[in-house]
Amino acid sequence: MKRTMFILVLVLNFLPKINAQDETKVLKAFFDEALTDQTAYENLRYLCKNYNGRITGSPQAEAAVEFTFQLMNDMNLDRVEKQPVQVPRWVRGEDETASIQSAKFGFKDVPVTALGMSIGTGKNGLSAKVIEVQNFKQLEELGKENIDGKIVFFNRAMDPTMINTFGAYGGAADQRTRGAARAGAFGAVGVLVRSLTTSQDDFPHTGVMRYNDTVQQIPAVAISTNGANLLSDWLKNDPDLNFNFRTTSYELPEVTSHNVIGEIRGSELPEEIITIGGHLDAWEPGEGAHDDGAGCMQSIEVLRLFQKLGIQPKRTIRAVVFMDEEVAQRGGKEYARQAALKKENHYFALEADRGALMPRGFGVSAPDERLEKILALKEYFEPYGITHFKKGGGGVDIGPLKQFGTPLSSFVPDMQRYFDFHHSGNDTFEQVNFREFQMGSAAIASFIYLIDKYDL
Amino acid sequence: MKRTMFILVLVLNFLPKINAQDETKVLKAFFDEALTDQTAYENLRYLCKNYNGRITGSPQAEAAVEFTFQLMNDMNLDRVEKQPVQVPRWVRGEDETASIQSAKFGFKDVPVTALGMSIGTGKNGLSAKVIEVQNFKQLEELGKENIDGKIVFFNRAMDPTMINTFGAYGGAADQRTRGAARAGAFGAVGVLVRSLTTSQDDFPHTGVMRYNDTVQQIPAVAISTNGANLLSDWLKNDPDLNFNFRTTSYELPEVTSHNVIGEIRGSELPEEIITIGGHLDAWEPGEGAHDDGAGCMQSIEVLRLFQKLGIQPKRTIRAVVFMDEEVAQRGGKEYARQAALKKENHYFALEADRGALMPRGFGVSAPDERLEKILALKEYFEPYGITHFKKGGGGVDIGPLKQFGTPLSSFVPDMQRYFDFHHSGNDTFEQVNFREFQMGSAAIASFIYLIDKYDL
Numbered sequence: 001m002k003r004t005m006f007i008l009v010l011v012l013n014f015l016p017k018i019n020a021q022d023e024t025k026v027l028k029a030f031f032d033e034a035l036t037d038q039t040a041y042e043n044l045r046y047l048c049k050n051y052n053g054r055i056t057g058s059p060q061a062e063a064a065v066e067f068t069f070q071l072m073n074d075m076n077l078d079r080v081e082k083q084p085v086q087v088p089r090w091v092r093g094e095d096e097t098a099s100i101q102s103a104k105f106g107f108k109d110v111p112v113t114a115l116g117m118s119i120g121t122g123k124n125g126l127s128a129k130v131i132e133v134q135n136f137k138q139l140e141e142l143g144k145e146n147i148d149g150k151i152v153f154f155n156r157a158m159d160p161t162m163i164n165t166f167g168a169y170g171g172a173a174d175q176r177t178r179g180a181a182r183a184g185a186f187g188a189v190g191v192l193v194r195s196l197t198t199s200q201d202d203f204p205h206t207g208v209m210r211y212n213d214t215v216q217q218i219p220a221v222a223i224s225t226n227g228a229n230l231l232s233d234w235l236k237n238d239p240d241l242n243f244n245f246r247t248t249s250y251e252l253p254e255v256t257s258h259n260v261i262g263e264i265r266g267s268e269l270p271e272e273i274i275t276i277g278g279h280l281d282a283w284e285p286g287e288g289a290h291d292d293g294a295g296c297m298q299s300i301e302v303l304r305l306f307q308k309l310g311i312q313p314k315r316t317i318r319a320v321v322f323m324d325e326e327v328a329q330r331g332g333k334e335y336a337r338q339a340a341l342k343k344e345n346h347y348f349a350l351e352a353d354r355g356a357l358m359p360r361g362f363g364v365s366a367p368d369e370r371l372e373k374i375l376a377l378k379e380y381f382e383p384y385g386i387t388h389f390k391k392g393g394g395g396v397d398i399g400p401l402k403q404f405g406t407p408l409s410s411f412v413p414d415m416q417r418y419f420d421f422h423h424s425g426n427d428t429f430e431q432v433n434f435r436e437f438q439m440g441s442a443a444i445a446s447f448i449y450l451i452d453k454y455d456l
Numbered sequence: 457m458k459r460t461m462f463i464l465v466l467v468l469n470f471l472p473k474i475n476a477q478d479e480t481k482v483l484k485a486f487f488d489e490a491l492t493d494q495t496a497y498e499n500l501r502y503l504c505k506n507y508n509g510r511i512t513g514s515p516q517a518e519a520a521v522e523f524t525f526q527l528m529n530d531m532n533l534d535r536v537e538k539q540p541v542q543v544p545r546w547v548r549g550e551d552e553t554a555s556i557q558s559a560k561f562g563f564k565d566v567p568v569t570a571l572g573m574s575i576g577t578g579k580n581g582l583s584a585k586v587i588e589v590q591n592f593k594q595l596e597e598l599g600k601e602n603i604d605g606k607i608v609f610f611n612r613a614m615d616p617t618m619i620n621t622f623g624a625y626g627g628a629a630d631q632r633t634r635g636a637a638r639a640g641a642f643g644a645v646g647v648l649v650r651s652l653t654t655s656q657d658d659f660p661h662t663g664v665m666r667y668n669d670t671v672q673q674i675p676a677v678a679i680s681t682n683g684a685n686l687l688s689d690w691l692k693n694d695p696d697l698n699f700n701f702r703t704t705s706y707e708l709p710e711v712t713s714h715n716v717i718g719e720i721r722g723s724e725l726p727e728e729i730i731t732i733g734g735h736l737d738a739w740e741p742g743e744g745a746h747d748d749g750a751g752c753m754q755s756i757e758v759l760r761l762f763q764k765l766g767i768q769p770k771r772t773i774r775a776v777v778f779m780d781e782e783v784a785q786r787g788g789k790e791y792a793r794q795a796a797l798k799k800e801n802h803y804f805a806l807e808a809d810r811g812a813l814m815p816r817g818f819g820v821s822a823p824d825e826r827l828e829k830i831l832a833l834k835e836y837f838e839p840y841g842i843t844h845f846k847k848g849g850g851g852v853d854i855g856p857l858k859q860f861g862t863p864l865s866s867f868v869p870d871m872q873r874y875f876d877f878h879h880s881g882n883d884t885f886e887q888v889n890f891r892e893f894q895m896g897s898a899a900i901a902s903f904i905y906l907i908d909k910y911d912l
Contacts, residue, residue, distance in 0.1 A: 032617040038656070160891075161488040163840055198891055200494070358814065358870050360841060384619055385816060385870070387843050414814050414841070414870070416891040435616075435654055435872040 020380075027380055027446045029309050034442035037308075040301035041434050043071060044294060044356075048287035048429035055116075056281040056324040057089030057255045064280050065258045068321050072262035072300060075307070078316075079265070082258040085334045087324040089255050090117050092284060093248030096221060097125070102241035105234050110227035113204035113424075114247040115176060115193065116283065116327060117211075118220040125246030126151070126190050126219060132235055136174070136182050148187030151243050153235075154179045155194045155228055158419065165198055165415045166354070169422075172196055173207075180220040181212035191220040192243065194228040196419065202226050203424040206283050208327055219247055257323045259331045264303055266315040266452075272347040273316045274448060275335075276302055277397055279325035279353060286427035290418065294356030294432055294440075295411075296321045301441040302448060313452045315347055322397040325353065329396050336400030346406040348451055351395025352444060355421065356437040357413035361388025362447055366407030373456045374407075380450065386443055388412050411444055476836075483836055483902045485765050490898035493764075496757035497890050499527060500750060500812075504743035504885035511572075512737040512780040513545030513711050520736050521714045524777050528718035528756060531763070534772075535721070538714040541790045543780040545711050546573050548740060549704030552677060553581070558697035561690050566683035569660040569880075570703040571632060571649065572739065572783060573667075574676040581702030582607070582646050582675060588691055592630070592638050604643030607699050609691075610635045611650045611684055614875065621654055621871045622810070625878075628652055629663075636676040637668035647676040648699065650684040652875065658682050659880040662739050664783055675703055713779045715787045720759055722771040722908075728803040729772045730904060731791075732758055733853055735781035735809060742883035746874065750812030750888060750896075751867075752777045757897040758904060769908045771803055778853040781809065785852050792856030802862040804907055807851025808900060811877065812893040813869035817844025818903055822863030829912045830863075836906065842899055844868050867900055 034040075051064035065082065072080045098112040114120070131146060132153040133139050139152065154175035162168040173196060180191040195205035204222045211217045223231065234241055260280070266272060278295020282288020299319040306313060322331035339346060350362075361381065364374050371391060378389040394408035402408060413436070421427040450456065490496075507520035521538065528536045554568040570576070587602060588609040589595050595608065610631035618624040629652060636647040651661035660678045667673045679687065690697055716736070722728060734751020738744020755775040762769060778787035795802060806818075817837065820830050827847060834845040850864035858864060869892070877883040906912065 028617075031619070035616045160491045161484075163487070163895075165891075200890070358872055385844070388841070416814055416895065417889050420889065433873045433876065434656070435621075439619075439872065 023380060023450065026449065030305055030445045031384065031439065031442040033305055033308055034301070034438040035435065039304060040297045040441055041437060044289065044297040044432065044437070045429050047293045047297065048289045052287045053284035054280065054282050054288060055090070055284055056327045057087045057257060061281050061323065062257055065260055065323065068260045068280060068296065072260065072319070075262065075304065077262045077264060077303060079263045081261045083261055083334065083338060084256050085259055085323050085330050086254050087257045087330050088328050089252040090327065091250055091252060093120060093250060096245065096247050098221065098223070098243070098245035100231055100234060100241055100243055102234050102238045104238040108230065110230065111202050111204050111224040112221040112245055113206045114249045115206055115220040115222060116208040118180065118209055118247065118249055119217050120247040120249045121190070121219045121245060123248065125244055127242050127244040128189050129240060130192070130231070130235060130243045132232060139182055139186060144186045147183065150188055151190040151192055152179065152183035152188040153192045153231065155232055157194060158196060158198055160198060165419055168198070169196055169419060176207050176222065177209050180209055180218050181215050184215040184218045188218055190218050190245065193220065193222050195222045195225050197225060197422065197424065199420045200225050203426045205422060205424040207423045221245055221247060259323050259335055260321040261318055262300065262303060263316050263318040264306055264313060267312045268314040270316050272345050273318055274347055274452060275318045275320050275349040275398060275401070276444060276448060277320035277322055277351055279322040279331065279397055281324050281326050283326060283423045285425040287429055289427050289429045289432050290355035290421045291423065291427055292325065292353045294437060295352035298352050298356065298437070298441045298444060302445040305441065305445040311449065315452050317448060317452070325396050332397035332400050336403065339401065339404070346401050346404050348409070349398040349401050349406050350409040350411060350444065350448065351398045352411040353395050353397070354411065354413050354415065355418045356432045356440055357417055358436045359386050359411070359440045359443040360414050361386050361390070361412050363390050363393035363410040363412050364407065365391070365393045370407055370456060374451065377447065377450050380446070381443065384439065384443065411440065413440060479836060479906065482905065486761055486901045487840060487895065487898040489761055489764055490757070490894040491891060495760065496753045496897055497893055500745065500753040500888065500893070501885050503749045503753065504745045508743045509740035510736065510738050510744060511546070511740055512783045513543045513713060517737050517779065518713055521716055521779065524716045524736060524752065528716065528775070531718065531760065533718045533720060533759060535719045537717045539717055539790065539794060541713050541715055541779050541786050542710050543713045543786050544784050545708040546783065547706055547708060549576060549706060552701065552703050554677065554679070554699070554701035556687055556690060556697055556699055558690050558694045560694040564686065566686065567658050567660050567680040568677040568701055569662045570705040571662055571676040571678060572664040574636065574665055574703065574705055575673050576703040576705045577646070577675045577701060579704065581700055583698050583700040584645050585696060586648070586687070586691060586699045588688060595638055595642060600642045603639065606644055607646040607648055608635065608639035608644040609648045609687065611688055613650060614652060614654055616654060621875055624654065625652055625875060632663050632678065633665050636665055636674050637671050640671040640674045644674055646674050646701065649676065649678050651678045651681050653681060653878065653880065655876045656681050659882045661878060661880040663879045677701055677703060715779050715791055716777040717774055718756065718759060719772050719774040720762055720769060723768045724770040726772050727801050729774055729800055730803055730908060731774050731776050731805040731854060731857070732900060732904060733776035733778055733807055735778040735787065735853055737780050737782050739782060739879045741881040743885055745883050745885045745888050746811035746877045747879065747883055748781065748809045750893060751808035754808050754812065754893070754897045754900060758901040761897065761901040767905065771908050773904060773908070781852050788853035788856050792859065795857065795860070802857050802860050804863050804865070805854040805857050806865040806867060806900065806904065807854045808867040809851050810867065810869050810871065811874045812888045812896055813873055814892045815842050815867070815896045815899040816870050817842050817868050819846050819849035819866040819868050820863065821847070821849045826863055826912060830907065833903065833906050836902070837899065840895065840899065867896065869896060
């Protein structure tokens with residue numbers, strides 16, 4: 001009892017003009033509408049089922065741009081735009097194959113997928129002995145004499161004891177992003193990376209990697225966690241086994257793609273822009289449902305919710321469907337570059353790129369005074385079990401807006417399941433629950449509504 | 457900042473002896489162990505895949521009892537017991553079939569499943585005209601002249617705007633539990649009930665129903681939400697369409713089954729018992745993964761976690777795997793009856809029967825002074841995103857312990873996805889995420905550990 005009163009005092013102190021009862025009703029209206037309307041969910045289904053394989057620069061990605069543009073065009077928004085963006089184009093090629101060939105244990109196919117931007121092995125594949133390492137330090141200790149001519153197998157797992165699974169991801173991602181460059185420097189002929197997932201299963205998880213200009217490029221693939229465990233077991237008793245894999249990925253010249261922007265013009269301060277965004281490009285295989293078709297469709301749904309409730313925002317609210325988050329982050333950079341050219345005033349930005357799982361809250365990076373006021377909004381969200389209002393927000397696509405001093409915010413869903421799907425064939429529409437997805441849409445709409453209305 | 461200090465003061469006030477730093481380490485050890493060990497998850501897989509269809513009184517249920525008994529027997533516990541329980545036995549019979557036959561729209565198969573304890577239609581099935589209603593009031597308004605000889609179609613959906621989905625379930629469940637008795641009184645020949653789920657899909661969801669002794673028994677089935685929507689649409693333009701369904705369910709005499717009990721004896725107060733439980737019986741089709749194989753395996757995992765961490769509880773901690781939660785709740789009643797006969801002292805009880813979804817916290821029913829202390833434990837769980845510590849707990853199986861004044865508690869996972877699975881063919885092991893499941897095990901172990909150690 002005492003505690004509740006204490007918090008209420010805080011809120012009233014920060015937000016003297018908020019009529020708590022009225023706003024409670026508005027938030028309930030956002031949630032009620034979101035939980036009873038299938039539009040956004042069906043749009044996500046359509047995107048996933050018809051524009052699978054929409055990797056940056058691909059024809060599928062551009063078809064998805066057109067679909068999204070038409071979707072917003074049909075919404076009677078104040079402005080819809082396709083903003084050209086120059087993007088890299090990497091092609092996965094044929095389905096990858098891999099196998100372990102052990103004189104002791106026999107022959108076993110294992111699931112692999114090329115890492116994004118990796119060169120291919122060539123049509124005949126690559127076969128070599130394997131050396132397993134946990135990290136770059138171990139690589140250096142082994143040195144060229146132990147690595148030369150071999151496939152380096154990076155097998156460090158994401159730390160399962162970290163409750164913050166994004167932290168666990170960050171703690172293991174260097175193997176994927178820089179493993180080939182580091183191993184190549186010691187004469188490795190290929191790289192095999194344990195999939196970055198908290199799940200034990202047969203899905204390989206891809207993601208971008210980068211070469212180093214001074215090192216010979218070698219092909220790199222991710223192997224499923226089950227495959228990695230098996231390989232590691234066999235290696236213990238048969239260090240001379242051979243690993244074979246075949247990838248036919250290659251790069252093509254850059255192409256023009258687009259960010260898709262739709263906006264509701266502000267009634268009082270139309271020059272002040274609030275950006276809400278996700279990214280449209282996605283790794284194949286998989287449908288890019290959680291990463292990040294969901295964030296795109298939730299951003300667009302926020303505009304629909306404002307329209308449906310007849311709420312006219314004071315500021316201009318934009319849903320931005322970014323292109324090329326996964327490979328070179330060109331969409332976010334171009335959006336900010338255009339904003340600078342046009343001298344746009346970016347009041348606030350939110351990125352939804354952590355999956356359509358149960359909303360837990362928001363992370364916010366803003367000057368202290370604004371931050372304190374924004375975090376105090378927590379009270380309004382507690383009836384929905386949404387209690388994570390913490391310092392520290394942003395995202396790859398909205399990050400470049402930081403140059404304008406724009407407060408940056410992350411939509412934060414629950415993160416325990418996210419890496420089951422992330423960058424894998426398991427990231428399908430069926431893995432998105434309607435209620436979790438739409439509670440996210442309503443939470444973002446509510447958050448943006450309060451920030452706009454109370455000038456936070 | 458102020459707020460955190462305020463809560464800390466509260467905690468210290470209630471729990472003068474808690475060494476916050478030490479207990480933070482113990483809780484982390486519970487979570488670390490749970491998140492790195494696959495035992496409980498693999499046991500759940502085995503239960504789901506080998507003892508599917510373990511409805512109360514069935515041979516599969518008794519085989520699952522034996523499996524669970526052996527599981528605990530192999531754990532080096534202080535006592536393991538199969539406690540005999542007399543249970544009803546209802547048999548579903550052959551796979552159900554149903555179809556809509558419309559002169560206007562044609563013929564369409566739709567998915568149905570017999571409600572638990574319903575009589576069958578007989579081998580030839582049942583065919584009749586349909587009358588759709590939303591509730592019992594409408595049934596009474598229509599009266600015998602409009603209902604006699606027809607199939608009553610109860611089509612009231614769970615309210616999608618309720619964030620508490622268990623509340624939405626409660627608000628629609630009367631159609632399933634009492635629909636046949638109420639419709640039968642007006643001469644209905646059968647009952648069709650919209651599945652109690654928040655999902656729009658093709659799974660029919662079953663659950664128990666009860667007849668009224670004074671009314672003719674009529675067969676009752678659940679229809680999938682997609683099927684219900686289609687039927688409702690067709691009825692609008694063809695009220696004379698026929699519905700046909702065939703079920704061959706029947707009842708057999710009661711049989712003896714068992715609760716399975718395993719315990720770690722208390723070191724200081726062995727006569728004081730803390731019960732943690734779930735139920736082993738489950739509806740078919742489906743594997744009873746979330747409902748409630750998970751709760752059983754989490755309860756047993758709590759004992760393993762205490763053993764693994766070398767924590768000797770002051771009180772006796774029991775994992776109780778109850779039989780017959782779904783049909784007649786005999787397991788819970790018998791457990792309490794035996795407790796009374798043996799004059800056992802039940803200090804605390806917790807039920808885990810809401811699925812293995814992301815843990816949100818605990819509901820507790822206890823005298824005010826104990827309640828306040830227990831709810832203050834919240835602070836320890838916040839690093840795990842577990843923040844729901846609220847008044848009001850219990851469950852069907854531990855409910856009968858209330859007669860002893862035992863404080864009753866519910867493990868409360870997130871509830872947005874639960875009714876996607878509940879009582880349907882969709883309740884399979886694959887729907888249980890390892891991390892969400894094991895964060896639940898660790899949360900329960902931590903909660904029970906603190907309650908025992910600090911005499912809450």
